[in-house]
Amino acid sequence: MLFVVETRSKEKHSIQLRYSNSSQSPILASLYVNDQKAPSQIQLAAHKNKNEWSDVKVKAKLNAGINFITVQKNIIDDRQFDLDYIRIGE
Numbered sequence: 001m002l003f004v005v006e007t008r009s010k011e012k013h014s015i016q017l018r019y020s021n022s023s024q025s026p027i028l029a030s031l032y033v034n035d036q037k038a039p040s041q042i043q044l045a046a047h048k049n050k051n052e053w054s055d056v057k058v059k060a061k062l063n064a065g066i067n068f069i070t071v072q073k074n075i076i077d078d079r080q081f082d083l084d085y086i087r088i089g090e
Contacts, residue, residue: 001070001071001072001083002068002069002070003068003069003070003071003086004066004067004068004069005062005066005067005069005086005088006065006066006067007062007063007064007065007067007088008064009064010061010062010063010064011061011062012059012060012061012062013059013060013061013062013088013089013090014057014058014059014088014089014090015031015057015058015059015060015069015086015087015088015089016055016056016057016086016087016088016089017042017055017056017057017058017071017083017085017086018053018054018055018083018084018085018086018087019044019053019054019055019056019081019082019083019084020047020050020051020052020053020054020081020082020084021044021045021046021047021054021079021081021082022046022047022048022049022050022052023046023079023080023081024046024047024048025046025079026043026044026045026046027043027044027046027073027079027081028041028042028043028044028073028074029041029042029044029071029072029073029074029081030042030071030072030073030074031058031060031069031070031071032068032069032070032071032072033060033061033062033067033068033069034063034067034068035068038058038060040058041074042056042058042071043056044056044081050082053084057089062088069086071083071086
């Protein structure tokens, strides 16, 4: 899923992801910022059903101005998760 965000400064920002993972086991997802893969993966904890939501925060360097953020699961993982929104912090 692609998100377009605008920031005022070029620095590391906190990125909060709101997700639901009803696969009943953790899923690893990758974060890309402006087509560059972040060095670590995001672990999305499992939920009992698809009505449960959690937040996870990661840090990533964003440019001043427009940034393109993509969150995707690994290709070899056939499980799915739902992504509600992302929120950019300082």
